[in-house]
Amino acid sequence: MKAWRFYGFGDFRLDEIPIPAIQPLHVLVEPLCVQPSVTEAQLAFGIPTLAYDRVKRRLETEAPIQLFGHEFCARIIEVGPGVSGFHIGDRIAARAKLPCEKCTLCLSERSYLCRKGPVIGFDQPGCFSEIALLPEIALVRVEDCISDSEGACLQSLSDSVAAVETADIRMGDSVVIFGQGSMGLECLQIARISGAGRIITVDVREESCQISKALGADYALNGRQCDVVATIRDLTEGNGADVVFECAGGSSKQGMAGTETVRQAIDAVRSGGKIIGVSWFGAPLELDIDLLRERSLRYLFPDISTKAHLEHTVRLVASGRVELKSTVTHQLKGIESVPQAFEITANKGKFQAINPAQVIIRV
Ligand SMILES: [Zn+2]
Incomplete structure (x- = not known):
């Protein structure tokens, strides 16, 4: 499959890499629409912001690595053992910050306070690729009346x-x-x-x-x-x-x-x-x-958005109480246009963009 990999700040390449193997409690998805967050777009070019040191360290010790891509709408193409709430064909979005499921906070039903878990796109690959492996715990189903483009905005909206x-x-x-x-x-x-x-x-x-x-x-x-x-x-x-x-x-x-x-x-x-x-x-x-x-x-300062926040977010968009269409100012076609999306999103003022630039991976 094709996937964007980072070799350093400002150096990202569309590489051919093996499709990830399915795992228990995970699903394989094909991303439909993905957008970089402003933070991701700035980090892609090495502009200091949130998580800069963490990404720098990973680039220095592990490159090339798949980075970013936590704001997306994707379709499930395979479900791993133990996945109970999702099926092949479901469209999904995900929250980015996940609980570790091991610490005392997580084990006492306060996982929304946990800061030890992985972040999609930073600690594990996101969706700037043709296929991605995602944990079920992160997912929410995108209702039929929500478009792929709106679906890609759900994670950020839940924040x-x-x-x-x-x-x-x-x-x-x-x-x-x-x-x-x-x-x-x-x-x-x-x-x-x-x-x-x-x-x-x-x-x-x-x-x-x-x-x-x-x-x-x-x-x-x-x-x-x-x-x-x-x-x-x-x-x-x-x-x-x-x-x-x-x-x-x-x-x-x-x-x-x-x-x-x-x-x-x-x-x-x-x-x-x-x-x-x-x-x-x-x-x-x-x-x-x-x-x-x-x-x-x-x-x-805002709390981390939880599964409950993301589910409420889906209802707000599905019922028309929150309107997203007028904020999507830039849409690009094809996985090859990801660098352009980073460029526009890192410089929204210059490009007169409101929402991050979206990439329609599958037309
Ligand atoms: Zn925890």
Whole structure:
């Protein structure tokens, strides 16, 4: 089969390798649609971000290796011994971070807290290949009414579901979302059906503001055209918002907002309010903790998405409560176009992409 393998950062090749052997409690799948996450796309080119050291170490000691590809929709072509919940022909998506099933947390029904298990695409091959071997424990069935393209967004969407759950929105809470890329637009839609009152979104791209408005934002502020913090304070009776999602931060070289939106989030949230840190920064950032302490702010980070989150995510898309089609801006055909998908996804600003670029492996 053909599979993308990494020989080093920025050096990936489409190699011919043996089809993996089926294993107990695993399935073999043919990927239908795959997209790199922003983290994966940046790591592919050696840009420091989450898991950089871990990937660097593997490349130095094990290359060539199959890396990445945890956001996908695939079809099962073979089931291993002991697999009970899935059949040949089922379309599936998967969660990326898996429990180890051995530690005290896993053995006491708190596996959602376990950080010792493997991550698909990082510790074991993902789906940038013609065939892939996946553990049953990771899988969720993709309903017929969900397209392959939408199916490839489910893993990332389940992270947004976990982020909104972490926010614990109370009925009528005012919500601000900085960044209207794919996760910002997802948090908007999920917050809207989770009790949010007034929803204010912020982006500097006019087309993102338009989509945001269409997907339910009460106010979609263009950060280039107004004083964002002052406007948010005006719209929240001078107090600031109850909950702020920060989904815009990150390296300005990749078109992200740097650390500016963190400062704006702190200024835009009410005292005692919550900031949910969704962004990855790839480097330490300076923060005046006293400011947060003085105003009793809660700076929270999303929980790992669980099987329950992923199953809920499928229901949200199947029932039309979350709309994904308008966020998919780039689709490429054929496994050969994976490098182009990395390029677009690592530089979404330059390519005016919202969702990561998708690769339709099987047309
Ligand atoms: Zn564990």
